[in-house]
Structure formats: C-alpha cells, structure tokens
Amino acid sequence: MKKECDLVQDLLFSYNDGILSNTSKELVEKHLKNCDICLNKLKEIRNEDVKLDESQDKQVDYLKKIRKKLNKRKIYFIISITLLVILIVINILVFAKYNNVANKVEVYLEDDITSNQLSKIEEVVLQEDNEAKITYNSKEDELEEMKKIFQDNGELLSGYEGENNIFPASYLIETSVDKVEKIEKKLENLEGVKNIITNKEINPYVMYFLPLFTGENLYGN
Ligand SMILES: [Zn+2]
Numbered sequence: 371m372k373k374e375c376d377l378v379q380d381l382l383f384s385y386n387d388g389i390l391s392n393t394s395k396e397l398v399e400k401h402l403k404n405c406d407i408c409l410n411k412l413k414e415i416r417n418e419d420v421k422l423d424e425s426q427d428k429q430v431d432y433l434k435k436i437r438k439k440l441n442k443r444k445i446y447f448i449i450s451i452t453l454l455v456i457l458i459v460i461n462i463l464v465f466a467k468y469n470n471v472a473n474k475v476e477v478y479l480e481d482d483i484t485s486n487q488l489s490k491i492e493e494v495v496l497q498e499d500n501e502a503k504i505t506y507n508s509k510e511d512e513l514e515e516m517k518k519i520f521q522d523n524g525e526l527l528s529g530y531e532g533e534n535n536i537f538p539a540s541y542l543i544e545t546s547v548d549k550v551e552k553i554e555k556k557l558e559n560l561e562g563v564k565n566i567i568t569n570k571e572i573n574p575y576v577m578y579f580l581p582l583f584t585g586e587n588l589y590g591n
Contacts, residue, residue, distance in 0.1 A: 374401055378408045386415050468574030475543040475553055476567040481509070483539070483562035491563065494556050495543055502553075503544040512537035538564055 378401045384390050385398045402409045477491065488506075495502050507515070513535050517527050530536055545553055550570050557563055569577075 375405060375408055378402070378405070379411055382408070382412050382415055386412065386419070464574050464579075468572070468577060469547055471569045471577065472572065472574075473545055473547045473550060474569060475541075475545065475550055475557075477541040477543065477557055478538040478564040478566070479540060480562050480564050481538065487560065487562035491541060491557060491560055494560065495541075495545070495553055498553050498556060499545045499549045501545075502549075505542040505544075507540045507542065509535045509537055509539045512540060 378398050381390060381394055381398050385395065390398065402412065479488075479491075492504055495504055513527065513530060516537060520526060543553060547570070550568050554566050554568055557566055
C-alpha cells in the first residue's frame with residue numbers, strides 16, 4: 371500500500387486541479403475509498419486552496435481600498451487645484467482693475483491758474499513719466515461731467531453755468547502705478563494746484579467687490 375500511497379499523493383495536486391487523465395483519476399479515486407491517509411492529504415490540499423483564495427480575496431479588497439483612497443485623493447487634488455486657479459484668476463482681475471484706477475492722478479486747479487503754471491504742471495509730469503497721458507478738463511467739462519453724474523437731476527446744476535461755475539478745472543494724469551506717488555509729491559507744492567486725488571491707497575478688494583454688492587461703480591471705471 372505504501373508505494374501506492376506515494377504515487378497517489380504525487381497525483382493528488384493534479385487530481386485536485388482536475389487535470390488527470392481518466393485512468394489516473396480512476397486509480398486515485400479507487401485508492402481514496404480505502405485509504406484515509408491519502409483522503410486526509412486531499413482534504414489538506416483543498417483547505418490550503420480555500421485559505422489561499424481567502425488571502426487573495428483579502429489582497430484584492432486591500433487593493434480596492436487603496437484605489438478608493440487614491441481616487442479620493444485625486445478628487446481632493448483636482449478640487450484644490452481648481453480652487454487655486456479660480457483664486458489666482460480673481461486676484462489677477464482684481465489687480466488689473468486696481469491698476470487701471472490706481473495709475474490715475476486727478477489734479478484740481480485753482481480758478482486763477484495762469485497758462486505758465488499749466489505748462490509747468492505738464493512739464494513736471496512728463497519729466498517723471500514721458501509716456502504719461504495728460505487730459506485737461508476745463509471748468510465747463512467738469513460741470514458737464516457733474517451733470518452726467520446727476521443724470522435726471524441735471525437741471526439742479528443749471529444755476530452753475532459761466533461765472534457761477536464752482537467746479538475746478540483739472541488734469542487727469544494716467545501714468546504707471548509706481549510713478550503715481552512721485553508725481554503727486556512733485557505737483558503738491560506747485561502754484562495753481564488746488565488739490566490732488568489719487569486712488570493708490572484704496573484697498574483693491576474693497577474697490578472691486580463693493581460695486582458688486584452696491585451695484586454702482588464708485589470710481590468711474
Ligand atoms: Zn494511501
């Protein structure tokens with residue numbers, strides 16, 4: 371029997387896998403009916419298989435979990451990047467808007483300013499920034515501008531024509547943001563200058579977001 375046991379046990383793996391020829395299969399089955407030792411060996415092999423399957427299942431589960439985690443991370447990553455991009459775009463828009471306002475110097479002029487004093491102002495500005503855009507607004511221009519702002523109530527300003535015009539003439543200077551302060555300093559003490567307004571100190575976020583809520587643009591841009 372012992373020799374047959376050795377032979378059968380050699381065949382048991384293949385028997386378990388179902389790849390034996392019919393003759394070998396019959397031989398194994400016949401032997402198993404009479405030999406508990408070999409039958410137990412077969413049971414051991416089958417148990418091992420079950421255990422192997424289980425551990426493989428566990429591995430697959432583990433891999434699935436990792437993949438889920440990775441997917442979650444990917445989603446978080448994409449969301450983060452998207453938010454970051456949105457934030458950057460908003461910042462660019464805000465500062466583009468801010469630069470558009472902050473690069474302007476409004477110089478209000480005394481009524482009795484002489485043409486020499488006017489030239490002096492233009493000269494000083496161009497010295498600082500020879501690409502600056504200088505626009506002169508006469509008292510009449512300023513009155514018209516005010517009427518536009520008052521819109522439907524423009525007739526309220528009808529008493530302010532000619533000699534009664536209380537609005538000062540002005541220069542609007544468009545330069546670069548970094549030159550606003552220098553230009554302001556140089557113009558401050560020039561004769562004929564009444565006062566200077568710049569928007570450099572404005573918080574760009576307030577300037578940009580406030581109009582979204584109030585529905586009006588405070589700075590005319
Ligand atoms: Zn046996």
